[in-house]
Amino acid sequence: MDFRKIEENFFKVLMIFSTLIIFASLFWILIIVAIKGIPAMNLAMITQAPKGGFYLGKEGGILNAIIGSLLVASGSTLLALILSLPIVLYINVYLTKKSRLAMFTRFSLDVLWGIPSIVYGAFGFSIMLFFGLRASLLGGIITVALLIIPIMSRAMDEVMQMVPIELISASYSLGANRLETALKVVARQALPGVLTAVLIAFGRGIGDAASVIFTAGYTDSISFSLFRPVATLPLAIFYQLGTPFPEVQARAHASSLILTIIIMLISIASRYLTKKFKSFVVK
Amino acid sequence: MGFKSHIQVRNLNVYYGKNHVLKNITVDIPDKKITVIIGPSGCGKTTLLKSFNRLIDLVDGVNATGEILVDGVNILDPKTEVVDVRKKMGLLSQKPYPLPMSIYDNIAYGPRIHGMRNKKELDKIVEHYLREASLWEEVKERLNEPASGLSVGQQQRLCLARGLAVEPEIILGDEPTSALDPASSQRIEQKFLELKNRYTIVVVTHILRQAKRLADYILFLYMGELIEHGPAQEIFENPNQELTREYIRGIIS
Numbered sequence: 001m002d003f004r005k006i007e008e009n010f011f012k013v014l015m016i017f018s019t020l021i022i023f024a025s026l027f028w029i030l031i032i033v034a035i036k037g038i039p040a041m042n043l044a045m046i047t048q049a050p051k052g053g054f055y056l057g058k059e060g061g062i063l064n065a066i067i068g069s070l071l072v073a074s075g076s077t078l079l080a081l082i083l084s085l086p087i088v089l090y091i092n093v094y095l096t097k098k099s100r101l102a103m104f105t106r107f108s109l110d111v112l113w114g115i116p117s118i119v120y121g122a123f124g125f126s127i128m129l130f131f132g133l134r135a136s137l138l139g140g141i142i143t144v145a146l147l148i149i150p151i152m153s154r155a156m157d158e159v160m161q162m163v164p165i166e167l168i169s170a171s172y173s174l175g176a177n178r179l180e181t182a183l184k185v186v187a188r189q190a191l192p193g194v195l196t197a198v199l200i201a202f203g204r205g206i207g208d209a210a211s212v213i214f215t216a217g218y219t220d221s222i223s224f225s226l227f228r229p230v231a232t233l234p235l236a237i238f239y240q241l242g243t244p245f246p247e248v249q250a251r252a253h254a255s256s257l258i259l260t261i262i263i264m265l266i267s268i269a270s271r272y273l274t275k276k277f278k279s280f281v282v283k
Numbered sequence: 284m285g286f287k288s289h290i291q292v293r294n295l296n297v298y299y300g301k302n303h304v305l306k307n308i309t310v311d312i313p314d315k316k317i318t319v320i321i322g323p324s325g326c327g328k329t330t331l332l333k334s335f336n337r338l339i340d341l342v343d344g345v346n347a348t349g350e351i352l353v354d355g356v357n358i359l360d361p362k363t364e365v366v367d368v369r370k371k372m373g374l375l376s377q378k379p380y381p382l383p384m385s386i387y388d389n390i391a392y393g394p395r396i397h398g399m400r401n402k403k404e405l406d407k408i409v410e411h412y413l414r415e416a417s418l419w420e421e422v423k424e425r426l427n428e429p430a431s432g433l434s435v436g437q438q439q440r441l442c443l444a445r446g447l448a449v450e451p452e453i454i455l456g457d458e459p460t461s462a463l464d465p466a467s468s469q470r471i472e473q474k475f476l477e478l479k480n481r482y483t484i485v486v487v488t489h490i491l492r493q494a495k496r497l498a499d500y501i502l503f504l505y506m507g508e509l510i511e512h513g514p515a516q517e518i519f520e521n522p523n524q525e526l527t528r529e530y531i532r533g534i535i536s
Contacts, residue, residue, distance in 0.1 A: 096341075098343045164380065166377075166380045169341065170380045173338060174445065175367075175396060176392075184392070185383065189383040279429045279431070280384055280429040281431065282382070282431045
C-alpha cells in the first residue's frame with residue numbers, strides 16, 4: 001500500500017471515530033438520565049406541585065417548574081423574536097453587505113453570545129434592584145430574552161445572508177419596496193432557518209439555570225403571575241440534587257428526564273417544521 | 284432621431300468604487316422593438332441594463348452620473364421614486380428566481396403590492412399572464428404548489444409572466460436564456476418576438492446568433508464604451524467601426 005492510501009484511510013478512520021463520539025455522548029446522556037430518572041418517575045411528578053417543600057419534599061411533583069419553565073421560555077422566546085427579526089431584516093435588507101453598522105451589529109451579537117448566562121443573571125438582577133423589582137416571571141423572561149437574542153439573531157442572520165441577491169433584485173424589479181421585500185420574500189425564503197433559530201433559542205432558554213436563579217426566583221406553588229416568582233426546571237434539578245436525601249436526589253434525575261424529553265421534542269419539532277417549510281424555498 | 288423612446292440615456296457614467304464601468308453613454312432605446320446589447324464579458328452590458336431600473340443601487344460603492352430619462356423623468360435623480368421606475372419594467376435575470384411562494388402568489392405578488400386585493404380580479408390576472416407566457420396549460424392544475432418545483436425553463440416563463448403582471452411598458456432581459464436548455468431558450472426567444480409589438484424590449488446577450496435572431500436595434504459595448512449602435516441589419520452587415528466588425532466576426536470575444 002502506498003503512503004497516500006494509508007494517509008487517506010487513517011484520516012477517514014479518525015473522522016468516523018469523531019462522528020461516533022457524538023452518537024455515543026448523546027446515547028450515554030440519555031441512558032444515564034433514563035436509568036437514574038425512571039425509578040423516581042411517576043404520574044404525580046408531572047401533575048402535581050411539590051408537597052413538603054422543594055428542598056426536603058419527597059411527595060408531589062414538579063408541575064410548578066414545568067409550567068414555570070414553559071412560561072419563562074415561551075415568554076422570552078416571543079420577546080426575543082420581536083426584537084431579533086427587526087435586527088436581522090435591517091442588517092440584511094436595509095444595509096449593504098459591507099456596511100460598518102451591519103458589521104458592528106454582528107460583532108456585538110457575537111460578543112453577547114459568548115457572555116456566560118450567570119453574567120446575564122447578575123446583570124438582570126442588578127437592573128431589577130435598581131427599579132425595586134422582586135424576582136418574578138417578568139424578570140426571568142426579560143433576562144432569558146437578553147440571553148437568547150444573540151443566539152436567535154445570529155442563527156437567523158446566517159440564513160438570511162444566504163438569500164441570493166438575485167431573489168431580492170427580482171422583488172425590487174417588480175416594484176416592491178424594501179419592507180415588502182424583507183417581509184414577503186427574504187423572511188419567507190429564510191423561514192425554515194428562522195423557525196430553527198426560534199426553536200434553538202427556546203431550547204437554550206428553557207435549559208438555562210444561571211440566568212433565572214436571581215431573576216425568576218423559585219416557588220413551590222403554580223404561578224401564572226408576571227410579577228411573582230416562578231419555578232423553573234433547571235433550578236428544580238439544582239435544588240433537588242443539593243439535598244442530602246437520596247429520594248429527593250432521585251427526583252432530580254426524574255426532573256432531568258422531563259427537561260431532556262422537552263428539549264428532544266423541541267428538536268424533533270424543529271426538524272419537522274424545517275422540512276415542511278423547505279418546499280417553498282428557492283434554490 | 285426618428286423614433287419615440289421610453290428610455291433615453293444621456294452622458295451616463297457608472298463607477299463601482301474606482302472602477303469606471305460605463306463611460307459617457309448616450310443613446311436612445313427605440314420603442315416597441317427589441318434592442319440587444321452585445322459585447323464581450325465585462326464590457327458593462329449588464330450594468331447598463333440594470334441602470335435602467337436602478338438595480339445597480341444594490342452594488343456597494345456604486346456611483347452614477349449623467350441622465351437616464353424614462354418617459355422624460357430622470358431616474359438617476361435622487362428625488363425620483365425608484366419603485367415607480369421599476370414598476371415600468373419587467374426583468375428576466377440570467378437564472379430564473381421564482382419567489383419563495385406558490386405559482387399563483389408569484390404572479391399575484393406584483394399586482395398585490397400595487398394595491399390589487401380583489402380575489403376574482405387576481406385570479407383573472409394570474410390566468411391571463413400565465414397564458415401570455417405560455418405556461419397556463421402546464422401549471423393550471425397546481426397553482427398552489429411551490430414555484431420552486433417547476434423546471435428551470437418553466438421558472439423563466441413564470442418570471443416573465445410575473446413581470447408582465449405588473450403591466451410594465453418595458454421588458455429587460457439579462458442573458459435570459461443562459462441557464463436554459465435549447466428548447467426552453469427557443470420558447471423565450473419566441474415570446475420576445477411575439478411581445479415586441481406591445482413592449483419595448485432590451486436584452487443583453489453574449490450569444491451573437493441570438494442577437495441576430497432577436498435584434499431590431501443593436502448596442503455594441505466594449506470596455507464600458509458604447510462603440511456603435513444602430514438598426515440590427517446595418518450593424519451586422521455593414522458596421523462602421525473596426526471593433527464592431529472584429530466582434531461580429533468573432534475575432535474578439
